[in-house]
Amino acid sequence: MSRVEHKKVDEHLSKRLSTSGFRFTPQREHVYGVLLGQRDHPTAEEVFIRAKHRMPEISMATVYNCLDALVRSGVARQVTVDRGAKRFCPNMREHSHFYCDTCEKVFDIELPDEGPPVIPLPKGFQAARFEIAIHGLCPGCGKSKK
Amino acid sequence: MSRVEHKKVDEHLSKRLSTSGFRFTPQREHVYGVLLGQRDHPTAEEVFIRAKHRMPEISMATVYNCLDALVRSGVARQVTVDRGAKRFCPNMREHSHFYCDTCEKVFDIELPDEGPPVIPLPKGFQAARFEIAIHGLCPGCGKSKK
DNA sequence: AACTAACTTAGAATTATTCTAACTATTGAC
DNA sequence: GTCAATAGTTAGAATAATTCTAAGTTAGTT
Numbered sequence: 108m109s110r111v112e113h114k115k116v117d118e119h120l121s122k123r124l125s126t127s128g129f130r131f132t133p134q135r136e137h138v139y140g141v142l143l144g145q146r147d148h149p150t151a152e153e154v155f156i157r158a159k160h161r162m163p164e165i166s167m168a169t170v171y172n173c174l175d176a177l178v179r180s181g182v183a184r185q186v187t188v189d190r191g192a193k194r195f196c197p198n199m200r201e202h203s204h205f206y207c208d209t210c211e212k213v214f215d216i217e218l219p220d221e222g223p224p225v226i227p228l229p230k231g232f233q234a235a236r237f238e239i240a241i242h243g244l245c246p247g248c249g250k251s252k253k
Numbered sequence: 254m255s256r257v258e259h260k261k262v263d264e265h266l267s268k269r270l271s272t273s274g275f276r277f278t279p280q281r282e283h284v285y286g287v288l289l290g291q292r293d294h295p296t297a298e299e300v301f302i303r304a305k306h307r308m309p310e311i312s313m314a315t316v317y318n319c320l321d322a323l324v325r326s327g328v329a330r331q332v333t334v335d336r337g338a339k340r341f342c343p344n345m346r347e348h349s350h351f352y353c354d355t356c357e358k359v360f361d362i363e364l365p366d367e368g369p370p371v372i373p374l375p376k377g378f379q380a381a382r383f384e385i386a387i388h389g390l391c392p393g394c395g396k397s398k399k
Numbered sequence: 400a401a402c403t404a405a406c407t408t409a410g411a412a413t414t415a416t417t418c419t420a421a422c423t424a425t426t427g428a429c
Numbered sequence: 430g431t432c433a434a435t436a437g438t439t440a441g442a443a444t445a446a447t448t449c450t451a452a453g454t455t456a457g458t459t
Contacts, residue, residue, distance in 0.1 A: 166439050187333050205378055231392025232351055238386040246377025312408050
């Protein structure tokens with residue numbers, strides 16, 4: 108990331124944090140940088156390990172705190188896989204997730220242009236957000252299983 | 254449930270278990286009965302508490318074992334909510350789940366007749382199953398918040 | 400009947416996450 | 430600018446959910 112891009116990201120993050128009542132701190136900046144740096148849906152622990160490289164004194168509790176602040180500020184989302192720890196993802200565009208049942212990797216799947224499919228809800232229900240999870244075989248694992 | 258219905262359910266369960274390589278045991282029968290008896294998406298612990306009423310010696314490990322066997326045999330499914338324990342559901346028809354962000358209850362939402370919406374996958378991905386989660390306010394909580 | 404594998408049990412262990420208490424940094428009132 | 434109030438960070442303890450372990454039980458097989 109260039110210096111200019113970096114500054115832009117920081118400004119965006121700072122604005123999002125403060126409008127949700129959070130402060131912009133070096134730890135939050137760094138944790139967000141970790142998410143942006145490798146978009147492979149890391150767990151909190153993986154984020155912790157990566158964050159330690161450039162910030163060795165950071166604690167697990169802070170990583171959880173930062174991830175929570177990022178999610179609540181709307182710059183990251185949390186994706187829950189059937190089994191195991193929650194994973195984090197800085198892609199805020201509407202998208203769904205593909206979980207490979209073999210290698211357990213998570214992939215972003217962009218939704219078609221017409222947006223998310225509409226599911227009719229019974230009277231009285233008010234939907235705020237959707238999550239679509241698709242399970243199956245990813246290209247790599249599908250090939251080797253042929 | 255009448256005696257005849259009960260027998261039918263047992264036969265169905267027994268067949269499903271054995272085709273997946275599991276035995277039909279009193280504990281599994283009972284845990285399945287608990288799921289059918291109150292379709293409110295209980296957690297493993299809630300199932301444990303309910304199961305104890307008629308089978309006080311059953312252990313938590315057995316409840317987990319039974320739920321796992323039921324899920325693997327295709328007579329129940331596991332639904333994962335953002336936070337907290339997994340929940341179990343004996344409704345095997347294609348349906349999605351609505352999570353109320355306020356009262357945290359889970360509701361089954363039937364899919365439209367045309368089936369689940371189609372999401373185009375990039376080349377190489379093979380989908381096995383979908384899960385659609387909808388978050389928002391349920392009728393009860395939506396009313397009180399007006 | 401004897402053997403094997405699956406099942407159940409209690410309790411220990413593990414994993415993921417949250418809480419606690421002490422300390423530090425930032426913000427706003429004066 | 431100083432000071433109190435609040436938010437954030439830290440290490441480590443605590444909790445919650447789940448899985449594992451070892452020993453005993455049961456069911457199906459030879």
